[in-house]
Amino acid sequence: MANSTAKTVVVVGAGMGGLSAAIRLAAAGLSVTLVEAQATPGGKMRAVPSDAGPIDAGPTVLTLRHVFDALFAAAGERLEDHLTLIPQPILARHWWPDGSQLDLFTDPRQSAAAIEAMAGPQSALEFLRFNALSAELYQAFETPVMLADRPRIGGILAKVLRRPALWRTLGPRQTLARQLAQSFTDPRLRQLFGRYATYVGGAPDRSPAVLALIWQAEAQGVWAVQGGMHALAQALSRLADRLGVVQLYGTKVERIVQKAGRVAQVALSDGRALPCDAVVFNGDPAALAQGLLGGDMVRALPRAAVHPRSLSAWVWSFAAHPKGADLIHHNVFFGADPALEFGPIAKGQMPQDATLYVCAQDRALGPAMGLERFEIILNAPAKTTLSPQEVSECRAKTFPPLAKFGLTFTPDPPDTALMTPQGFSTRFPASQGALYGRSPHGALASFQRPPARTRLAGVYLAGGGAHPGAGVPMAALSGKHAAEAILNDLTLA
Numbered sequence: 001m002a003n004s005t006a007k008t009v010v011v012v013g014a015g016m017g018g019l020s021a022a023i024r025l026a027a028a029g030l031s032v033t034l035v036e037a038q039a040t041p042g043g044k045m046r047a048v049p050s051d052a053g054p055i056d057a058g059p060t061v062l063t064l065r066h067v068f069d070a071l072f073a074a075a076g077e078r079l080e081d082h083l084t085l086i087p088q089p090i091l092a093r094h095w096w097p098d099g100s101q102l103d104l105f106t107d108p109r110q111s112a113a114a115i116e117a118m119a120g121p122q123s124a125l126e127f128l129r130f131n132a133l134s135a136e137l138y139q140a141f142e143t144p145v146m147l148a149d150r151p152r153i154g155g156i157l158a159k160v161l162r163r164p165a166l167w168r169t170l171g172p173r174q175t176l177a178r179q180l181a182q183s184f185t186d187p188r189l190r191q192l193f194g195r196y197a198t199y200v201g202g203a204p205d206r207s208p209a210v211l212a213l214i215w216q217a218e219a220q221g222v223w224a225v226q227g228g229m230h231a232l233a234q235a236l237s238r239l240a241d242r243l244g245v246v247q248l249y250g251t252k253v254e255r256i257v258q259k260a261g262r263v264a265q266v267a268l269s270d271g272r273a274l275p276c277d278a279v280v281f282n283g284d285p286a287a288l289a290q291g292l293l294g295g296d297m298v299r300a301l302p303r304a305a306v307h308p309r310s311l312s313a314w315v316w317s318f319a320a321h322p323k324g325a326d327l328i329h330h331n332v333f334f335g336a337d338p339a340l341e342f343g344p345i346a347k348g349q350m351p352q353d354a355t356l357y358v359c360a361q362d363r364a365l366g367p368a369m370g371l372e373r374f375e376i377i378l379n380a381p382a383k384t385t386l387s388p389q390e391v392s393e394c395r396a397k398t399f400p401p402l403a404k405f406g407l408t409f410t411p412d413p414p415d416t417a418l419m420t421p422q423g424f425s426t427r428f429p430a431s432q433g434a435l436y437g438r439s440p441h442g443a444l445a446s447f448q449r450p451p452a453r454t455r456l457a458g459v460y461l462a463g464g465g466a467h468p469g470a471g472v473p474m475a476a477l478s479g480k481h482a483a484e485a486i487l488n489d490l491t492l493a
Contacts, residue, residue, distance in 0.1 A: 014042065044058040054227075055361060071236075086224040115189070118188075130184065133169065202440040203346065256293045278460060280486070287431075329360055335351075337353060350397065382425075451467045
């Protein structure tokens, strides 16, 4: 627990990175205040009300459970005493317009058998080879990248030198789409595994092949959170409270103030000022670069750390009675041609033939009855403006295509159930609607994402826009990196 003589840290933003940093800092004995503009914790991990209960309106997939076990352990607690996580026997169910369907599992042999039933023995063999490659990529990048405070090129090289087969995959011109074209003869499997680029806000034809490792993170297991993903944020907020973290919700930060060359205080919009020895900013790093938290912060980051921007999304969150398709918790309905999805997005337009991800929130334990909660996500370009016809266009690109797969909903969700890229732009300042911070496009993108330490003494970053990147467990790891950097720097100060 913190005491009156402890170093003081202000965490700006109660997203996954901010909550993670606050918990670890408080557990280490620092005095921590967490300031959040919204009324509830979670950041993008939010929920909206419905007649069936709160509906997740943000991230829906929880992987790498050990990251959260370690976070609770850092506070002297056990995750299972605070949350119920439900392992999903099927990672996801995938559907194509030609009527084919595929379930994937944590056991690669089970997945291979399902692929063989759908696409034949050659495709099953190709999958096993791809699975082995993605496992090698994951092992090569886990310690020197994901678990490190910044990407360690030397560590990557040391790993890759022991696995020379990875050199081709890590070549500067080897995109994920190109890698998948070399790995799979069946276009459906290329389309399926190309989707993992969108997990970090990229398109498969412009993202590096190393993103194939994202499949491996999911293959290690997917969990549902009892009560919805937002229950994870609420549990972390309660844990922070037990550790003595002061949490100010519905409170906006006006600026971060420097004195004598280092951070000195955080000024709130209500006129209060919070003196501090360090600040963790858990928002889009572009907000600092644009000076939205004061002119002192403009120098915190190079432009390359926040530009170009990642993809955005159209997100429906609603309650309805479904009919037709045999849904599980995670479902993906593919269009006929990925080029008709990512080609228009690259031009700043809505996809012509979108991939539709459907989370059936109430099916984490199996089939559900009655009114159910759903979240449907379409990939989209990051935008700050909304044209009058785009909402109706999004509806037309969502529900009639699902009806062709046999899936319908009663009643039809209202327009108010839709979160737009413009809505994300408004809710998350300086994001321009991008959901994942900097774009992952380009061979060096992972090395340009900003680390926890900024150029300004006492100012640190956490969240999906910082290293190691987007995704719930990665954001939690970013909070760990920020906390460790602060503890080290304050000890040396």
